Amino acid sequence: MLEIFSFFRVPLQISLASFLSYWVASICPYWLAGEPTQMAALWAVISSVIVVQESLSETEEAVTIRFMGSLIGSIMALIFFVLLPIHAVSIACFVFVTAAFCTIVKFKKHMRLACITFVLLLLIHEISPSQPIWYFALWRLFDSVIGSVVAFLVVRGFLWCRI
Numbered sequence: 047m048l049e050i051f052s053f054f055r056v057p058l059q060i061s062l063a064s065f066l067s068y069w070v071a072s073i074c075p076y077w078l079a080g081e082p083t084q085m086a087a088l089w090a091v092i093s094s095v096i097v098v099q100e101s102l103s104e105t106e107e108a109v110t111i112r113f114m115g116s117l118i119g120s121i122m123a124l125i126f127f128v129l130l131p132i133h134a135v136s137i138a139c140f141v142f143v144t145a146a147f148c149t150i151v152k153f154k155k156h157m158r159l160a161c162i163t164f165v166l167l168l169l170i171h172e173i174s175p176s177q178p179i180w181y182f183a184l185w186r187l188f189d190s191v192i193g194s195v196v197a198f199l200v201v202r203g204f205l206w207c208r209i
Contacts, residue, residue: 063094063197071192086189093193105201109194115156116190119163120183127179
């Protein structure tokens with residue numbers, strides 16, 4: 047029985063982390079800021095799925111990559127929004143700037159997540175321009191932290207079933 051459980055350890059961790067991230071994000075007082083809890087839960091679950099890895103050390107690295115990639119992407123989106131209009135060419139150019147920045151500061155593992163966060167924040171703002179972009183950046187970063195912390199705790203809690 048324990049062998050089957052151990053064999054499905056990572057799928058179980060992903061499932062539990064997804065459930066708990068959704069639950070935690072759903073009970074956070076997002077409604078105070080007018081933030082839909084479904085959107086928060088979506089990003090928290092995505093973060094938890096990204097962060098759960100085979101080992102605790104790989105999960106710790108994924109937490110760092112998730113947080114720093116999201117932070118860099120958020121900052122780049124804020125800079126972009128101040129400097130340039132949202133257009134396919136300007137976004138492509140700034141994706142290059144974001145990736146180049148990650149390369150220069152030796153955050154190559156964070157590059158893709160930074161670029162994804164950058165583009166998503168711009169597009170979310172484009173779809174719903176009623177809120178300032180810093181608002182979306184702050185909440186998405188918070189959602190990522192929820193999912194990442196929950197995933198880390200789930201993986202940490204499953205250490206006893208290593209065979």
